[in-house]
Amino acid sequence: MIENLRIEPVAETRPVVLPDSLGFGRVFTDRMFTQRYEAGRGWHDATIGPYRPITLDPATTVYHNGQMIFDGTKAYRRDDGNINLFRTALNAERFNESATRMGMPAVDVEAHVAAITELVRLEHRWVPDRPGTALYIRPVMIATEKTLEVRASREYLHYVILSPVAPYFADGFAPVSVYVSDDYVRAVRGGTGEAKTPGNYAGSVAATEVALAKGYQQVLWLDGVERRYIDEVGAMNIAFVIDGREIVTPTLTGAILKGITRRSLLELAPDLGYPVEERRITIDEVLEGLATGRISEIFGMGTGAVIAPVGRLHYRGDDIRVRDGQPGPVATRLYEELTGLQYGRRPDPYGWTTTIDVTAAGFASGAGA
Ligand SMILES: Cc1ncc(COP(=O)(O)O)c(C=O)c1O
Secondary structure, three states, X not given: XXXXXXXXXXXXXOOOOOOOOOOOOOOOOOEEEEEEEEOOOEEEEEEEEEOOOOOXXXXXXXXXXXXXXXXXXXXXXXXXXXXXXXXXXXXXXXXXXXXXXXXXXXXXXXXXXXXXXXXHHHOHHXXXXXXXXXXXXXXXXXXXXXXXXXXXXXXXXXXXXXXXXXXXXXXXXXXXXEEXXXXXXXXXXXXXXXXXXXXXXXXXXXXXXXXXXXXXXXXXXXXXXXXXXXXXXXXXXXXXXXXXXXXXXOOOOOOOOOOHHHHHHHHHHHHHOOOEEEOOOEHHHHHHHHHHOOEEEEEXXXXXOEEEXXXXXXXXXXXXXXXXXXXXXXXXHHHHHHHHHHOOOOOOOOOOEEEEOOOOOOOXXXXXX
């Protein structure tokens, strides 16, 4: 519990009935966390209450200058019925880094994590237990002052909602196809690429539509200046397996999201015997590596998909198969190890997981899905 966190009663909680095809972020739970900020007063009115619409004046600044951030983490159903959170404090720290970049106030990391923990504990019935599923946790902050002036808002709303989800890609741990965008760019150093702010995603929609229309699932972004260096995929960081063992991933230049899955895999991989290197890597090196066989695997890394092997890549009219469209051994091993930790199927020597005990007295067990 956190001090000053008000828990409002929720009049009606629904039975947890999840559709067979759960999708990603279509179903939401009965409760949400909210707190408000005013300049000079700070954060106040921390509340867990019913999930409900937010009503804002049409002149509210978020609708005009887009001052808004979000983040994403997951709660995982363990085999014993309890629930694991995974490195939630890192998400809270990244949320604050995004806030700073967008001229917004930071939240208290401990209070943010405590609010998430309490919300998930109250909504534990919604953590699904089908393979690959989880409860997605979406913290958001929006600027709520009524003004058309382009400057930092003096008022904000911070909220957290929860959504039981299937893996981001419908086929789960199966290869995805990526389209290298040669004309649009996502971010440049000094811009907002490192912040989790909607403008980055809105700016990627047109390119994603092109990719989808051509039969690819995600856009692979090159750097915004020279358009040679690999940055990241739509909602994932990216890595390449060189000489069968070494994992190479682009350096965090400021234009790339600092993925928590990326960071976890970079920390985990050496313990599994895979050396890692963070460096800039050009699209030409990737194409040559695929042609010579030096690059044997490509995979995306992110909370939604965990690890998504890349089976096909499009660049300037060429469609290049990777591993004949099959997942590789390195991605498969990393997927098993990381999900093993997240779902509590393996001991966690890193201290990355926090278990919420919901099978104790007072909480009925059963995922309900
Ligand atoms: C643009 C982008 N890159 C990378 C990631 C992966 O980050 P994480 O592993 O923290 O989910 C995400 C997902 O949040 C993303 O949206």
